[in-house]
Every structure is written in structure tokens, then in C-alpha cells.
Amino acid sequence: MLAPMLSVMAQERESATMFGVSGVTQWDTYLSNERYHGGGLTVASQISRPTHWMQRRLYVQHLTQGNLAIAEPRSDKHKTINGFFHWQVGWQYHLLGVRSEELGVRSEKWELNVGGGVQTRLGFVYNTLGGNNPASARVAVNLIAMGQVRRHFNLWHKPFTAALQADVPLTGLFFTPDYGQSYYEIFSLGHGKHNVQMVNPFRAFQANVMLTLDCRLKARTALRVGYQGQFMQSHANGLKTQDFYNNVLIGFVRYM
Amino acid sequence: MAAVLGSCVTEDEFSNTPQGNFDALWEIVDEHYCFFGDKAAEYGLDWRECRNRYSEMLLPKMTGEQLFEVCGKMLDELRDGHVNLVAPFNTARYWDWHENYPVNFSDSLQRVYLGTDYRLTCGIKYCILPDNIGYLYVPSFEGSVGSGNLDAIFTYLRLCDGLIVDVRNNEGGLLTMAQDLAASFINEKTTVGYIAHKTGKAHDAFSAPEPVKLTPSKGMRWQKPVAVLTNRRTYSAANAFVMYMKDLPKVTVVGDRTGGGAGMPYNNELPNGWKVRFSACPTYDVHMQSTENGIEPDQHCDMLAPDFAKGEDTIIEMARELLNK
Structure with a gap:
């Protein structure tokens, strides 16, 4: 029944490469009680393509992203250097695609995609305070729920696509030291206990939100601008962490 | 849904005022310091009472130097050499663990034994004394020593009848370097502490x-006899090295009691940026005894003035005598 409403545009393979600048809030009570604020750079690749399953209504999307940032506390006396590698793969069902003609509005179209996937994160926070607690590792594997709303429209005789996507970890595992445990104990002595914890969205909500606007420059190329919020936090073993990245993105999308 | 959206990880921040910085310092130590129980049993430390007593000295308009003095005095109550408050203009420290005791080390006398053509690798000085005793001086465990470096040292000293490992005035560094060195004196996997x-x-x-x-x-x-030389400035990772070595066969600890420092220190900071260092992870010897207040040597020995006048280091001489028996 919904098949005739399937978007033609949405059946394309999209490959987006994005670069961005980040505003960062970093907090890790293992390293310091102070919150750090700063900036950084990010680069991301997002590839989305239809599969042959479910009458080509199932899409697979890969997001690969790297972040590097430097932040300072309010005293400006110290620094953290933060690095993250983020990779996720998700499958989204093209739940709703309303053709513009059916709405009586030329060239406009709404899409709604929902699904889930797997997300992995690998990163570090290094604090120049030093000592035996100079850095903290970030390792996580999550099962995520994904939702995406897209709207296609024409403006100034050019086709545009606006998209809002949110990925929320539902459960998963992440690494954390125990409250006062040293990395020397974990890695040099092999004393690893309570270091793998369950992700609990009711205790520490996390999300990855991306709002993009694509303007087709050519038949198979679009300019993309966007905003991305990466909100990662944890509360386990008496330790609290927050890694909030607000990214302004620019890039290109290739349609194949 | 409301529960999810409301589950943001938060915590109140202390203000960057004298009171805020003082409270932040007290709380960091209160929540992370690892020797409250030992200090309470030893001399009745009551950390909450310290807060009440020193917070009365705070004034809203006090200068940074005045605040530093109050905070430094409060930290002194912990009587811990691993506790510091570091500001741009000063470092609060507790050094009674060595300042109240004989120095028991003289680099001038050491020069008599080392000469000028001693070998040097990774900061470790070594030579062979005239009675065929090897002498190894490890001034610090900062940095690292590779297996190739240790091989070179022990190959050079392999024909000696005994070995002196001098860790006097070694105030520590990396536990891993202390372990790497101690691993050259064992032949099987050995529990050396907790x-x-x-x-x-x-x-x-x-x-x-x-x-x-x-x-x-x-x-x-x-594999031959070893004498480990200690004084009150043998501290932290060097104290741990002595702890690792003390119960090994063929090892004799000679000199003064070590300075201690059995808590692995962590760092944190105050709202105004001052760095706070404190003992965070307690370590124990193989008998589950804390070495925070030092390790007693097997052969107690102080440097004597008459020996000094003769150009002799009493502690080195005692070690030579033991090794030559």
C-alpha cells in the first residue's frame, strides 16, 4: 500500500563527506572536578544506500567520524586534549514517503525513516594536570535506535533536502575505571574489575543529533551544511563524564 | 520519556571565591584521599574538624596568598608528602618525613666512590668498587629503563661478588620503572605487595x-647478594622498590628508614586553577602492612661524622662489609 509512495530520490545511494568546527564541553570527574570548554575539528563520512530487502524500503547507513578538540577550565590554567573515533551502522525502514503530487504541492516530499543499529566509540581525554590520573579512555559499543525525518523541496529553482536524524543508545557496554582505580592497576597489573558497565539511558541519556540542509548543485552533487550535536555522558562507579560536541558542518553529498 | 530526558549528568560547581576554592579543596580530599583511616588511628586526624577550624580563617576579600596559606595549613594536617597544593607562586608541601631526620647522603662522598669515569645509562650511575663490589646509584624512577639498558648494566657488573643498589635521595617516579628494576632480582613470578x-x-x-x-x-x-641503601628521602616509587626487594632472598636493606609514600598520588584542581595532589591508591607490603610511614632497614646505619671526615660513606662501607662476608 505504501510502496507507490516511496520516494524516488530516497532510493539513491548518498555519500556525504563533512568537515566541521566544534564547540566542546568536557567533564570527567576521574580527571578533574572542573568542566572544560573549548573547540575542535571534526570530519565525518555518512553513506546511505537502499538494500534489496523489504522491497528496497530498508536502508543501510554508515557514519564514520573523528573528533579532535582542546578545552580549558574556567581558570584557563590547564587543558584537556580530546580525541574520538565514532563508527556506526544502522538499518532504517523507509516508513513513510509522501510524494508531492499526492499532497498537491509540487516538488515537496516528506520522508520518515526509523530503525536501529550498532554504534562504537573509541577515544581518549588527556588532561595536562598530569599525575597518575592524566587520561581517561572512552570505549563503548551500543545498540541504538535511529529516526530520521527528511523533507525535499524546491527553492530558487533548485532542489533542497532538509534532514533531521537522531540516534539514541538504548543499551550497550562501555569502559570506565572504578572510582579511584588507576590505569596502572588496570593495564600494568591486570586488575580489571567493574571496568565494563552497561549503558543506561535513564541514568545518563546520550544522543547524536544531526540537522542538515542539502542543496543540489548538479545532478549528482549537493552542497551540505548542517549542525550536529554529539551528547555523550556516563554515570558509573561514582564517576561522571560528559563529552558534548556541538558541530557546525559543511560538506558535499554525492548521489550514485 | 521524562525520566530519560531528565537524566542529564550534573553536579553543582563551587564558586571561584575564597570560600568556593576552600570548599572544593576540602571536598576533593574528603572524597578521594586514601589514608584517613590510618591517620585517624595514628594521631586522631578528624578531617571534618579541620574544615571547621580552617574555614574560620577565611575572609571574603582575602588575597590569593592568604587563601593559599590557609589551604596549605589544612593540607599539612594530613602529614603526607604526596599532598601538595600548587599555585603559580608557591607549592604547599609536607616534607617532615625527611626534613626532620639525618640526611644520610652526600653527593660529595658519592663522588669518591663513583669517580669520574663511572658508567651512566637512563640516569643510573654504576661502577665497580675496588673490592669487586658493583655499585648502582638510581637517583630517580622518573622515565623508564629498557631491558637492553639493564642487560648492559648487569653484563658489566656480572663478575662482581655483590651489588649495592643505592636509592637514597630517590623520591620516586614511575612504579613501572621500579618494577622493571626489581624484576632483575627474581627468578620466578613473585608477589611483592598489594x-x-x-x-x-x-x-x-x-x-x-x-x-x-x-x-x-x-x-x-x-643472582648474588644485594644491599639496597636507603635514607629518609627514599620515597614513593623508590619506597615501593625497597618494599619489592626487602623480602627477596640475598637482599639486605641498609641505611635509614625510608620516607614512605605508599599512596599513589592523583591530581585534581580548584576553580581558581590551583593544582591539588593527594594520595589515592594505598599500597601494602607482602605482609599486608602499609608502608606509608616508611620501611625499616634490615641493618640500620647512619652516616658518621668521623667517617665523613675520612672521606668514607658509612652506609656504603657497611654494605661493602656485609657483601664481602
Whole structure:
């Protein structure tokens, strides 16, 4: 029944490469009680393509992203250097695609995609305070729920696509030291206990939100601008962490 | 849904005022310091009482130097050499663990033994004394020493009848370097101590102590008698090295009691940027005894003025005598 409403545009393979600048809030009570604020750079690749399953209504999307940032506390006396590698793969069902003609509005179209996937994160926070607690590792594997709303429209005789996507970890595992445990104990002595914890969205909500606007420059190329919020936090073993990245993105999308 | 959206990880921040910085310091130590129980049993430390007493000295308009003095005096109550408050203009420290005792070390006398053509690798000075005793001076465990370096040292000293490992005035560094050196004196995997960590904010919230096991060095290993020389400035990772060595066969600890420092220090900071250092992970010897207040030598020995006048280091001479028996 919904098949005739399937978007033609949405059946394309999209490959987006994005670069961005980040505003960062970093907090890790293992390293310091102070919150750090700063900036950084990010680069991301997002590839989305239809599969042959479910009458080509199932899409697979890969997001690969790297972040590097430097932040300072309010005293400006110290620094953290933060690095993250983020990779996720998700499958989204093209739940709703309303053709513009059916709405009586030329060239406009709404899409709604929902699904889930797997997300992995690998990163570090290094604090120049030093000592035996100079850095903290970030390792996580999550099962995520994904939702995406897209709207296609024409403006100034050019086709545009606006998209809002949110990925929320539902459960998963992440690494954390125990409250006062040293990395020397974990890695040099092999004393690893309570270091793998369950992700609990009711205790520490996390999300990855991306709002993009694509303007087709050519038949198979679009300019993309966007905003991305990466909100990662944890509360386990008496330790609290927050890694909030607000990214302004620019890039290109290739349609194949 | 409301529960999810409301589950943002938060915590109130202290203000960057004299009171805020003082409270932040007190709380960091209160929640992370690892020797409250030992200090309370030893001399009746009451950290909450310290807060009440020193907070009365705070004034809203006090200068940074005045605040530093109050905070430094409060930290002195911990009587811990691993506790520091570091500001751009000064470092608060507790050094009674060596300043109240004989120095028991003279680099001038050491020069008599080392000469000028001693060998030097990774900061370790070594030579062969005239009675065929090897002498190894390790001034610090900062940095690292590779197995190739240790092989070179022990190859050079292999024909000696005994070895002096001098860690006097060694105020520590990396535990891994202390372990790497100690691993050259064991032939099988050996438990040399225990380590624990805090599991929460409560003063008595600790993990079960877990063994620190040394794996024998894959390179050359020393099999002959060893004398480890100590003084009150043998501290922190050097104290741990003595702890690792003390119960090994063929090892005799000679000199003065070590300075201690059995808590692995962590750093944190105050709202105004001052750095706070404190003992966070307690370590214990193989008998589950804390070495925070030092390790007693097997052969106590102080440097004597008449020996000094003769150009002799009493502690080195005692070690030579033991090794030549």
C-alpha cells in the first residue's frame, strides 16, 4: 500500500563527506572536578544506500567520524586534549514517503525513516594536570535506535533536502575505571574489575543529533551544511563524564 | 520519556571565591584521599574538624596568598608528602618525613666512590668498587629503563661478588620503572605487595587489595647478594622498590628508614586553577602492612661524622662489609 509512495530520490545511494568546527564541553570527574570548554575539528563520512530487502524500503547507513578538540577550565590554567573515533551502522525502514503530487504541492516530499543499529566509540581525554590520573579512555559499543525525518523541496529553482536524524543508545557496554582505580592497576597489573558497565539511558541519556540542509548543485552533487550535536555522558562507579560536541558542518553529498 | 530526558549528568560547581576554592579543596580530599583511616588511628586526624577550624580563617576579600596559606595549613594536617597544593607562586608541601631526620647522603662522598669515569645509562650511575663490589646509584624512577639498558648494566657488573643498589635521595617516579628494576632480582613470578583503590566517596570505601606480582626479567638477572641503601628521602616509587626487594632472598636493606609514600598520588584542581595532589591508591607490603610511614632497614646505619671526615660513606662501607662476608 505504501510502496507507490516511496520516494524516488530516497532510493539513491548518498555519500556525504563533512568537515566541521566544534564547540566542546568536557567533564570527567576521574580527571578533574572542573568542566572544560573549548573547540575542535571534526570530519565525518555518512553513506546511505537502499538494500534489496523489504522491497528496497530498508536502508543501510554508515557514519564514520573523528573528533579532535582542546578545552580549558574556567581558570584557563590547564587543558584537556580530546580525541574520538565514532563508527556506526544502522538499518532504517523507509516508513513513510509522501510524494508531492499526492499532497498537491509540487516538488515537496516528506520522508520518515526509523530503525536501529550498532554504534562504537573509541577515544581518549588527556588532561595536562598530569599525575597518575592524566587520561581517561572512552570505549563503548551500543545498540541504538535511529529516526530520521527528511523533507525535499524546491527553492530558487533548485532542489533542497532538509534532514533531521537522531540516534539514541538504548543499551550497550562501555569502559570506565572504578572510582579511584588507576590505569596502572588496570593495564600494568591486570586488575580489571567493574571496568565494563552497561549503558543506561535513564541514568545518563546520550544522543547524536544531526540537522542538515542539502542543496543540489548538479545532478549528482549537493552542497551540505548542517549542525550536529554529539551528547555523550556516563554515570558509573561514582564517576561522571560528559563529552558534548556541538558541530557546525559543511560538506558535499554525492548521489550514485 | 521524562525520566530519560531528565537524566542529564550534573553536579553543582563551587564558586571561584575564597570560600568556593576552600570548599572544593576540602571536598576533593574528603572524597578521594586514601589514608584517613590510618591517620585517624595514628594521631586522631578528624578531617571534618579541620574544615571547621580552617574555614574560620577565611575572609571574603582575602588575597590569593592568604587563601593559599590557609589551604596549605589544612593540607599539612594530613602529614603526607604526596599532598601538595600548587599555585603559580608557591607549592604547599609536607616534607617532615625527611626534613626532620639525618640526611644520610652526600653527593660529595658519592663522588669518591663513583669517580669520574663511572658508567651512566637512563640516569643510573654504576661502577665497580675496588673490592669487586658493583655499585648502582638510581637517583630517580622518573622515565623508564629498557631491558637492553639493564642487560648492559648487569653484563658489566656480572663478575662482581655483590651489588649495592643505592636509592637514597630517590623520591620516586614511575612504579613501572621500579618494577622493571626489581624484576632483575627474581627468578620466578613473585608477589611483592598489594594495591587497592577507593570505590566511593566514603573514607572506608576500598576495593579488596590485589597482589602486585613481578614477572622475572627476560634479560640478565642478578643472582648474588644485594644491599639496597636507603635514607629518609627514599620515597614513593623508590619506597615501593625497597618494599619489592626487602623480602627477596640475598637482599639486605641498609641505611635509614625510608620516607614512605605508599599512596599513589592523583591530581585534581580548584576553580581558581590551583593544582591539588593527594594520595589515592594505598599500597601494602607482602605482609599486608602499609608502608606509608616508611620501611625499616634490615641493618640500620647512619652516616658518621668521623667517617665523613675520612672521606668514607658509612652506609656504603657497611654494605661493602656485609657483601664481602
